[in-house]
C-alpha cells in the first residue's frame with residue numbers, strides 16, 4: 001500500500017475542569033468565586049510531543065493545574081473573570097518562552113448571599129440557579145516582538161432560564177401543506193439564554209496587558225448585558241424570538257463601545273395549551289388558555305450575531 005503523507009495540522013493541550021473556590025476575606029462580609037477553569041497551551045515547540053514522542057517542551061498539565069491555584073491565591077482580580085483569565089494566560093507566555101498561545105476559559109458558578117432574619121448573611125450562600133458567567137481569552141505572542149500580545153476575548157452568560165406568560169405572538173409565517181401550527185396573538189415565551197459578547201481589544205505589550213484590560217468595566221458590562229436581556233425579554237411585545245433577540249443584541253452593542261459583536265442562542269421552549277374540551281367541553285384554547293403542557297423535545301433554536309457597523313465606533 002502506498003504510504004500517505006500526513007502532518008500535524010492543529011494542536012493545543014492543557015488542563016480542563018480545574019475546580020476552585022476563592023473566598024474573599026478582606027472584610028467580614030465574605031465573597032466567593034466558584035470557578036471551573038480550562039487552560040490550553042499551543043506553539044510549534046509542542047509539535048514533537050505529538051510526532052516524535054518528545055516531552056522536552058511539555059509543561060505537565062498537572063503543573064498547569066497547580067498554576068491556577070497559585071495565581072488564584074495571589075491575584076487581586078479573581079472576581080473579574082476576564083482579568084483573572086488574562087493573568088493566567090499571560091503567565092504561561094511570560095514564563096515559558098516557547099509557548100506561542102495560551103487559551104483560558106473560565107466558568108463561574110452562582111452563589112447568592114442568603115437573607116437570614118431579613119438581612120444579607122456575611123458568610124452563607126445558596127445556589128439560585130444553574131446560570132453561569134463565562135469568559136474565554138486567547139492570548140498570542142506577537143510574531144516579531146515577543147513581548148507583544150494579541151488578544152481575542154469574549155464573555156458569556158449561559159443557561160439563563162426565562163419565561164413570560166403573555167406579550168408574545170407568532171403570526172404571518174409561511175403556511176403551506178406542511179403547516180399545522182396555528183397563528184397566535186398570545187403565547188408563552190420561554191427560553192434558556194446563551195449570550196456571548198466579543199470585545200475589541202488592541203494589541204498590547206505584556207507589561208501593560210492587565211493595566212490596559214483593567215480600563216474595561218467587565219463586571220458592569222456583564223451586569224448590563226444580563227439586565228438588557230431580561231428587560232428586553234420582559235418588555236418587548238415579541239413578534240418572534242428572532243425579533244426579540246435582535247433588539248437585545250443591538251442594545252448592548254449600543255451601550256458599550258468595547259463590544260464588537262453580540263450573539264445569542266435561544267432555544268424556543270414550547271408550551272402548548274392543553275385542549276380540555278374532552279372534559280365537559282372545558283375551554284382552554286387561545287384566549288381561554290391557563291393550563292399548558294411544556295414540550296421537552298423538540299425545541300426551536302434561534303441564533304444570531306449582531307455586529308457593530310464599520311465606522312460606527314463611538
Ligand SMILES: O=c1[nH]c(=O)c2[nH]c(=O)[nH]c2[nH]1
Pocket residue numbers: 170181239240241242268300
Ligand atoms: O418565535 C418563533 N420563531 C420561529 O421561527 C418559530 N417557528 C415556530 O414553529 N414557532 C416559532 N416561534
